[in-house]
Amino acid sequence: MKHTLQQIFRSPNFVIGFAIFMALILFVFIYPLVVPDAPLAIIAQGTFFPPGTYVSVYDSLGSTQYTLNLQNASAARIGSKVSDTDKAAIKDYLVLVGVPEGQIDLTDTQKLLEQWKTNYDPNKNISGVTNAKRNQFIRLNTSLQNANSDQGIVLASQDPTSGALTQTGTVKLTDYVDINQIASAKVLPLGTDNFGRDVLTELVSATKVSLQIGFVAGLIATLIGLTLGLLAGYIGGMLDDIIMFITNLFTVIPSFVLLILISFSIGQDQRGAVTIAVVIGFTSWVWTARAVRSQVISLRNRDHVNLSKLSGHSIVHIILSDILPYIASYVVMAFILQISSGILAEAGLSILGLGPRTTDVPTLGLMMNWAMIYQAHILGKWWAYFPILLDIALITFSLNLMNTGLDQVFNPALRD
């Protein structure tokens, strides 16, 4: 046993897979201790806030202000306020009013704004420009005037009765606050999703639930497959025929179709994460049963099994102590693969809207489903779907690597 464990941990495939998997598990358990937020709490008003650190504007005004004279601050400010679309529109206008295209440099925002300032005239009638386009240029001009402002902002408070404004302070362009001194700030490393929920917190919780689903589904599938395979393989005869008939029946019906039909018939209200796990488990035992059966058939006529029979052992004893230990390594490997396929099956079901009900817990499949329904992929909100894809890929990749590593240890033909 000790020797086998040593061999397993010498297999590079297993070690890499195990390290990735354990890192994921650790993250899933440690993260909620650091960030104890509810995974499905809606914190953002609006959809798909990009990843970043969100600081309270109100609190930043109240905190200590420092003056920093930074050289490229104004260029960066203007650059951040003039989008690529605006730049393209500026170029369009400049070309229309006759500025040579060679003189227009889209990378130099400052120069572009100066060219705009000198050339833009709202009253100028340019032929071939629609009203809509003209209005667009007017809007652009207003926003660029704000961007180019070198004035600070005046802060005022409003009298609740008279409505009169009283100046309370100013914010200069050179005023800065220390982000660590702002009372309220929120780091959203993966932004928010379509409902305004923190994607990372949700993802951690979803990974945990999906792993649980995979584990339960894998356990059920392996237990059913193992029991039926052992009985069919060892006892044989009529029992084998009946079990194999059922197994073949399940083999020819695509399990995913079966899964969809069962999930659909259960109904949205009844579908919890555990129910889905059980349904997946009950539809994916077939290959384990077939493989275990064939292994048992090759084992049942071995001398050590015959000797165990001659020693007066019962059938249950022979199955448990003379057959099962010999196929245990295979069963462990099948179990690992079943976990991985259970997670994928849940993701597949949920993406079709047949996963667990949406109010309880997030799962990886549900997150994909939400991202898909709210068109995150079309809108380019990568943080709503890419981390989930990566997570699923990492889990299945690490489990498959572990399986390959175990296979190398237990299957002498694959040893280096």
Next chain:
Amino acid sequence: MPTNNDPVGNNPVGNNPVGNNPVGKKLCLSVKGLTKEFGFGRQKNVAVNKVDMDLYEGEVVSIVGESGSGKTTLSKMLLGLINSTEGDIYFQGKKRDISSYSKKQEYWKNIQAIFQDPFSSYNIFNKIDAVLLDCINMRGGRRLPQAKKVEMMTEACSFVNLKYEEMTNKYPFELSGGQMQRLMIARIFLLKPKILLADEPTSMIDACSRATILDMLMKLRDETGMTLIFITHDIGLAYYVSDQVFIMEHGKFVESGSPDDVILHPREPYTKRLINDVPKIYEEWDLTTV
């Protein structure tokens, strides 16, 4: 019940054509028209074809044949590990009933086996103590005090020249092939069955260990009075140890009788070939007959 059709007339109940068994010995196992077929239709293969044999208490019997002649299939049928297609086996005068697993368990208290490959005979996950304790439990010693069990295991080990103290807490694969086969005999020593079927027990171990194993088996036979069935392809071994020899070809017994009759004066060409195939140190080995 088997009928007396012994042509020589000195066999009390059996049908041994030669009848070399001593008068007064009780019939232990009698086989009538035992047949085993595998597959059906064009794929049908008759491994054992209408075999008859009578075995007497305390007798050493050898079943000799080349690979694929049906020896092992016959031995598995005798052990009740596989069912026969046709024919009956009578044990101690009564038709053997192994229709249920519990009846088989009863039958296995009387018949035991030693297999050809000691390395695959043991469950590699069980320690040697478990192997020997199973035998004590099978003989009804489950409730014996631990000290008594250890004493019995020590006795069994010393019978086969093994030290129990060295065997305890070891796994079978930590032993050599010869030691494993001796441990198998220690198992038989504890079980004391009526019949021991040894399926080529010495074919996978070296010549020195082979003599020791045979010596132990014969000693055990002398002590317990059990019937010993050797399944072997080694006609020399059969000659030296047997009271009766059965020559098996293509699932049938082609010749049977005392070793002197069968091996020194063979009638069948197949028997002659088997004898001829034994390599002789001082003679040139005629490979053309192989």
